[in-house]
Amino acid sequence: MLKIAIQKSGRLSEKSLEQIAESGISVANGDRKLVAQASNFPIELLYLRDDDIPQCVYDGVADVGVVGENVLLETGCALDIVERLGFGKCRMSLAIPKSEKYGGLTWFNGRKIATSYPKILQDFLDRHGVQADIHHISGSVEISTGVGIADAIFDIVSSGSTLISNGLKEVDTVVHSEAVMVGRKVALGQEKAAILEKLLFRLHAVQKGRKNKYVMLNAPAASVEKITAVIPGMKSPTVIPLAQEGWCSIHSVLPEGQIWEIIDQLHSLGAQGILVMPIEKMIL
Ligand code: PRP
Ligand code: ZN
Numbered sequence: 001m002l003k004i005a006i007q008k009s010g011r012l013s014e015k016s017l018e019q020i021a022e023s024g025i026s027v028a029n030g031d032r033k034l035v036a037q038a039s040n041f042p043i044e045l046l047y048l049r050d051d052d053i054p055q056c057v058y059d060g061v062a063d064v065g066v067v068g069e070n071v072l073l074e075t076g077c078a079l080d081i082v083e084r085l086g087f088g089k090c091r092m093s094l095a096i097p098k099s100e101k102y103g104g105l106t107w108f109n110g111r112k113i114a115t116s117y118p119k120i121l122q123d124f125l126d127r128h129g130v131q132a133d134i135h136h137i138s139g140s141v142e143i144s145t146g147v148g149i150a151d152a153i154f155d156i157v158s159s160g161s162t163l164i165s166n167g168l169k170e171v172d173t174v175v176h177s178e179a180v181m182v183g184r185k186v187a188l189g190q191e192k193a194a195i196l197e198k199l200l201f202r203l204h205a206v207q208k209g210r211k212n213k214y215v216m217l218n219a220p221a222a223s224v225e226k227i228t229a230v231i232p233g234m235k236s237p238t239v240i241p242l243a244q245e246g247w248c249s250i251h252s253v254l255p256e257g258q259i260w261e262i263i264d265q266l267h268s269l270g271a272q273g274i275l276v277m278p279i280e281k282m283i284l
Contacts, residue, residue, distance in 0.1 A: 001042050002195040005062035008047040011158075012179050015087040016066045020045075022280075023202035042195050054079060057182055063192050064183035070156060072182060073175065074117045079182040083200060086207060088179035090158040092120060095168040097145050097152075102171045108132040108152065114144035115154035124174045142166045202281075209279040213259055216251050217266060217274040224248050230265050234284065253279070 004020075007013040020027060020038075027045055029036035037044045046062050053065040054077035068088055072079065094113070096102060105128050114135045115121050125132055135150050142162050144150040154174070157163060163170055188196065219227050221241075228237045233252035240249045250271075254262055263274060 001037075001044055002064070002192050002199070003044045003046055003062045005046045005048050005053045005056050005065035005067075007050040007053070007066070010050055011090075012050065012066060012068060012088045013047075015085075015179065019085065019087075019203060019206065022206045023199065025199075025202075041199075043199065051075065054182060057184065060184075060187065063188060064181055064196065066179055066181050069177040069180055070117065070120070070175070072180065073177075074119050076119060077182075080185050081180045082183045082185070082196070083181040083203065085179040085181060085203075088177075090156050090177050091173045092117065092154065092175045092177060093157045093170045094152060094154050094172040094174065095157075095163050095170045098167055098169040100169075102169075105130050105172065107171075111151040112149075113152045113154050114141050114150035116141055117154060120175065121154045142168065205281040205283050208282040208284070211256050212253050212279050212282060213256055214251070214277040214279050215254050215259075215262075215274065216249065216277070217271040218242065219248055219250055219269070219271045221246050221248050223270045224250065227266060227269050227271060228252075230262060230269070253282070 006016040017027070025038045025041040025043065027036050027038045029045070033047070035044060035046055046056070048056060050067055050071050053062070053067040054072050054075040056062045057065040057079055058077045064082060066085065068090070070090070070092055094108070096107070108125070108130050109132065112133045112135055113121065114137055116136070116138055118134050118136045121134055135144070137144065141153050141155045143166060144153050145168065146166060153168065156177070157170055160170065183196070215231065224239055227250060228239065231237055231250070231252040231254060237250050237252040240251070242249055259276060266274060
């Protein structure tokens with residue numbers, strides 16, 4: 001049994017559960033108990049406060065945990081990043097009232113900065129030789145300047161709307177963060193390592209599926225060569241003759257980020273009836 005710590009509620013909890021579900025693992029936990037076992041895979045989920053996850057993994061209460069890099073950095077726990085999960089992307093930035101003139105980091109000398117991440121901030125200030133007063137608060141950091149308890153804030157920025165609605169402007173990005181799976185590889189043992197490997201295999205299949213699209217199109221037989229040069233596919237594209245003489249159907253897998261560019265090319269090469277479909281899982 002592999003014990004996985006995930007955030008009980010908050011920015012990463014829903015996505016963490018979603019990835020587990022998409023890996024075909026069923027965990028029933030209607031009443032959000034502290035611990036829940038999967039019915040069809042040897043894992044157990046521990047629902048914890050995100051700030052507690054690194055230490056719990058370090059102490060062996062959980063074998064691995066899903067947590068934001070921001071929390072991992074702040075706790076300073078010596079854990080391995082087993083996997084970058086690609087969701088919960090955000091940055092950690094310094095922000096000041098938008099009316100302030102900002103000429104660089106020296107602005108912060110002698111100022112008071114409110115944050116829930118004093119360690120990350122202190123490390124950053126030390127590296128840049130800035131002497132500021134860090135005011136540690138556990139939440140609602142964004143209102144600190146408005147109520148006069150600080151001159152600036154250091155906090156998570158995702159869409160940026162929290163800053164805007166509090167009259168703040170982002171002036172320096174300290175670090176980028178995303179959800180990561182953390183663990184202690186040496187401490188796992190053979191059985192748990194095997195379960196983890198099986199879980200990662202499934203996560204990779206889901207992630208790869210997300211990054212690619214299945215594309216089907218019809219093409220005149222004369223253009224097949226040119227078209228297949230544009231869409232390489234996993235091995236090579238599938239080409240199937242259509243009932244209508246002189247026409248083929250071509251199927252391939254294409255990277256999501258290039259879809260529109262490739263469609264434009266396909267179109268100009270005479271492709272018709274182009275269908276783009278999501279891929280649920282992809283194993284190479
Ligand atoms: C963070 C941060 C901001 C908000 C920024 O809070 O403290 O309040 O997200 O996001 P935005 O740029 O999209 O507006 P979080 O949601 O993690 O909750 P918490 O502060 O209660 O931990
Ligand atoms: Zn938190």
